[in-house]
Each structure stands twice: as structure tokens, then as C-alpha cells.
Amino acid sequence: MNTTLRYLHFANGTQRFLRLCYNCEKLSTCNFLKRCFNSSRVQQYATLGKKQKLHANIRHDEDYVDVREQLGEEDETVLGLYSGLKNHDRASLARAITLVESRHKKKKKQAQLLLMKILHDNMGEVAHSLSNQQTFRIGLSGPPGAGKSTFIEAFGKYLTGHGHKVAVLAVDPSSSTTGGSLLGDKTRMPELSCDSNAYIRPSPTGGTLGGVTRTTNEAVVLSEGAGFDIVIIETVGVGQSEFSVADMVDIFCLLIPPAGGDELQGIKKGIVEVADMVIVNKSDGDLVPAARRIQAEYISALKFMRTRSKVWKPKVTRISSFTKDGIPELWDTLCHYRKLMNESGEFVNRREKQLKVWMWNHIKDHIMDIFCEDQHVENKLPSLENLVIKGAITPGLAADLLLKEFMKKS
Numbered sequence: 290m291n292t293t294l295r296y297l298h299f300a301n302g303t304q305r306f307l308r309l310c311y312n313c314e315k316l317s318t319c320n321f322l323k324r325c326f327n328s329s330r331v332q333q334y335a336t337l338g339k340k341q342k343l344h345a346n347i348r349h350d351e352d353y354v355d356v357r358e359q360l361g362e363e364d365e366t367v368l369g370l371y372s373g374l375k376n377h378d379r380a381s382l383a384r385a386i387t388l389v390e391s392r393h394k395k396k397k398k399q400a401q402l403l404l405m406k407i408l409h410d411n412m413g414e415v416a417h418s419l420s421n422q423q424t425f426r427i428g429l430s431g432p433p434g435a436g437k438s439t440f441i442e443a444f445g446k447y448l449t450g451h452g453h454k455v456a457v458l459a460v461d462p463s464s465s466t467t468g469g470s471l472l473g474d475k476t477r478m479p480e481l482s483c484d485s486n487a488y489i490r491p492s493p494t495g496g497t498l499g500g501v502t503r504t505t506n507e508a509v510v511l512s513e514g515a516g517f518d519i520v521i522i523e524t525v526g527v528g529q530s531e532f533s534v535a536d537m538v539d540i541f542c543l544l545i546p547p548a549g550g551d552e553l554q555g556i557k558k559g560i561v562e563v564a565d566m567v568i569v570n571k572s573d574g575d576l577v578p579a580a581r582r583i584q585a586e587y588i589s590a591l592k593f594m595r596t597r598s599k600v601w602k603p604k605v606t607r608i609s610s611f612t613k614d615g616i617p618e619l620w621d622t623l624c625h626y627r628k629l630m631n632e633s634g635e636f637v638n639r640r641e642k643q644l645k646v647w648m649w650n651h652i653k654d655h656i657m658d659i660f661c662e663d664q665h666v667e668n669k670l671p672s673l674e675n676l677v678i679k680g681a682i683t684p685g686l687a688a689d690l691l692l693k694e695f696m697k698k699s
């Protein structure tokens with residue numbers, strides 16, 4: 290049955306989408322609405338104008354989820370953080386990200402409530418925020434020493450100088466063991482870390498999922514909710530994390546130094562294939578000829594790679610984070626990319642994919658938690674691990690046995 294998607298504002302400032310019967314003329318008699326809200330709210334709702342009618346052809350109420358039923362009412366923490374974010378308060382953003390990183394049950398619920406509010410805000414009056422051109426998510430990866438921090442400092446300052454607000458989220462798989470790269474990064478981004486239009490978030494300790502933190506997507510949405518229109522996600526290009534990051538961003542950039550094969554061996558080969566943009570850094574002074582050579586090498590290498598997009602062929606540019614040469618041109622190229630992707634609909638497709646990846650990351654993370662905490666699994670685990678180490682059974686068989694133990698319960 291056809292339904293209409295409507296946007297509903299409550300007196301306490303909360304907002305939500307509703308799906309209603311498309312043919313239902315008298316909204317106040319709509320049974321679906323009555324089930325969800327008390328009659329005064331239905332009346333208030335019924336007075337909303339037709340302009341809120343957004344689009345039809347959505348399945349009827351079976352795909353409606355009552356958020357309050359699932360998560361409970363909002364509390365002061367959520368409301369406080371929400372209004373802090375709306376006021377673009379950086380301290381609130383820091384606290385909100387800490388909240389979503391928490392594994393504490395109550396805090397997890399609060400985090401979901403906060404995210405729901407922010408996501409609904411982002412959606413605004415348009416049914417889909419996915420094509421929201423207001424924000425731009427940029428993934429940046431590169432081998433250690435390529436100049437990522439120096440580049441983000443220069444690029445970030447350029448962007449804030451042009452009226453943008455920039456959030457930098459670091460996803461550094463090594464930092465959970467070394468205690469975080471905060472100190473290093475903040476000293477290499479002295480100006481940006483003091484800029485009131487920038488926010489730098491170091492990688493959290495722990496909570497990583499295949500190298501990428503479980504909560505990177507959340508941090509992106511919160512940053513955008515706090516008014517940061519450009520979010521840069523930085524990762525060291527030597528592990529698996531950059532592949533996950535490539536699925537979380539609108540454009541994925543690879544930053545490389547003007548160095549030959551040996552120095553670049555650390556870069557995973559496949560990473561070049563997922564890059565939408567290759568940036569050769571340090572193109573200054575004596576390094577210019579080497580940077581030119583690397584640029585030419587990458588241009589010809591990319592010719593033979595299959596492209597991820599129908600409308601965009603990955604480009605290779607040369608910049609210097611010291612002299613800032615090439616940075617304005619780089620930004621122009623990124624804007625051109627965004628325009629092309631938007632016009633072709635690929636921007637929306639990628640955002641949709643980002644949301645799905647986000648959901649699956651949570652599912653995987655949650656299932657792993659349940660599995661590891663299961664008593665049956667815990668009992669069997671040491672002996673099975675032992676048998677695997679001794680070569681008595683294959684890892685595949687041990688995994689099957691553990692899963693069988695796990696499923697016995699249910």
C-alpha cells in the first residue's frame with residue numbers, strides 16, 4: 290500500500306519521520322497514528338500542512354520502528370549534548386564522541402538516541418539526507434612519514450580560511466597499543482588544533498573492528514551535527530583500516546611522498562585501486578623532480594586499473610604542505626569530483642552504502658561480543674584452541690564446533 294512520509298515536530302524539540310496511509314484523508318482518524326501517539330498529538334499533527342508530504346510508494350507501517358519504544362525517553366545527558374552540538378560547541382562534540390565509544394549499556398542507548406536526533410536533523414525537510422551536499426567526508430591515507438599530519442594542517446587551515454568548519458578524525462590502528470598519537474598529531478598540527486573552526490579527534494584506545502574503530506561512522510555524524518561541514522578521516526596506509534575507511538567516505542585520497550618503490554612498499558597494493566585521488570606531497574625544493582616522476586608513474590599505473598566510478602577517473606596531483614603549492618587546485622578538483630558524483634547519483638549511492646556498512650559493522654561487533662561472552666563457548670574455547678595449535682583438528686572444524694556450542698543455547 291502507498292504511504293506518505295511526514296516530518297513531525299514535537300513540543301519538546303524532538304522530531305521524527307512518520308509513514309502514513311497515502312489514502313487516509315482524515316489524519317486524526319488514522320489508526321496507525323493513533324497507535325503511535327495520544328490523540329492530542331494526532332490532532333496537532335493533523336494540522337500540519339501538505340508541504341510536509343514528502344514522497345509516496347513506501348511500504349506501509351510494518352517498516353515503522355517506534356524509537357521511543359526501542360530506546361526509551363531522552364534524558365538530560367542526551368538533551369544537553371544535543372543542544373551543545375547544535376550550538377557548535379566543541380567540548381560537547383568531544384563528550385558526544387566519548388559517549389558513542391562507550392560500551393556501557395545505558396550510555397549506548399543514550400548514544401543511539403543522540404544519533405537519531407542528529408540524523409533526523411540532518412535529513413531536514415528533504416526525505417533523504419543522503420544527497421546532502423552540505424557535508425563532505427574525505428578519507429586520507431598514506432604511509433608513515435608521507436606528511437599526512439602536515440598536509441591536514443595546511444589543507445585544514447586553507448579550508449577554515451575559506452569559511453569551512455573542519456573535523457579531523459584519526460583512525461590509527463597502532464595507537465591502541467602505543468597509547469595514541471595525540472601528542473604527535475597535535476604538535477604537528479599546532480595551528481589547526483587552536484583554530485575554533487576545526488576539531489581534531491585522536492583515535493580512541495581500543496574498540497577497533499578490523500583496524501577501524503567501531504564508532505568512526507558515529508563520530509562522522511556527530512561532527513556533522515555539530516556544524517562541521519568537512520570531515521577528514523585519517524588512517525595510516527599500511528593495514529586493513531583504509532579499506533574500511535574507503536567505505537565510509539565520499540572521496541578516498543591516498544597521500545604519498547616523492548619516494549621510489551622501496552619506501553612505498555609498506556603501502557598495500559590494493560589501496561591504490563580504491564583511491565579516488567592520489568596526492569604526491571612534498572613537491573618542493575629539491576624534491577620537485579622526484580615528485581614529478583612519481584606523479585607520472587602513478588598516472589600511467591592508474592590507466593590500467595579499473596575505476597570505482599562511472600564518471601570519475603582517479604587523478605594524481607602534486608602539492609607541497611610546506612609551500613602550500615597545489616592546495617587550492619586540489620580543493621577545486623575535490624569540488625569538481627563532488628559535483629560530478631552528485632549529478633550522476635553516485636554520491637547518494639555511496640552514502641547509502643556507508644549507512645549499510647555502518648549497520649553491518651555494528652552487527653559484526655555485537656555478534657562477536659555475544660559470542661565471546663557465551664558460557665558454552667568460553668568453556669570449550671581453551672581445549673579447542675589447544676587442539677588447533679597441536680594440529681589435531683583444523684581451525685575451520687574448531688570454528689564449526691564452537692559455533693555449534695553457541696547455537697545449542699538458542
Ligand SMILES: Nc1nc2c(ncn2[C@@H]2O[C@H](COP(=O)(O)OP(=O)(O)OP(=O)(O)O)[C@@H](O)[C@H]2O)c(=O)[nH]1
Binds near residue numbers: 477525570571573608
Ligand atoms: N619538504 C617537505 N617535507 C614535508 C612536507 N610535508 C611533511 N613533510 C615532512 O615529512 C615528515 C613527516 O611528516 P608528518 O606530517 O609527520 O607525516 P605523517 O604522514 O603524519 O606521519 P605519521 O603520523 O608518522 O604516519 C616531517 O618531517 C615533515 O616536516 C612537505 O610538503 N614538504
Ligand SMILES: [Mg+2]
Binds near residue numbers: 438439474477
Ligand atoms: Mg601523522
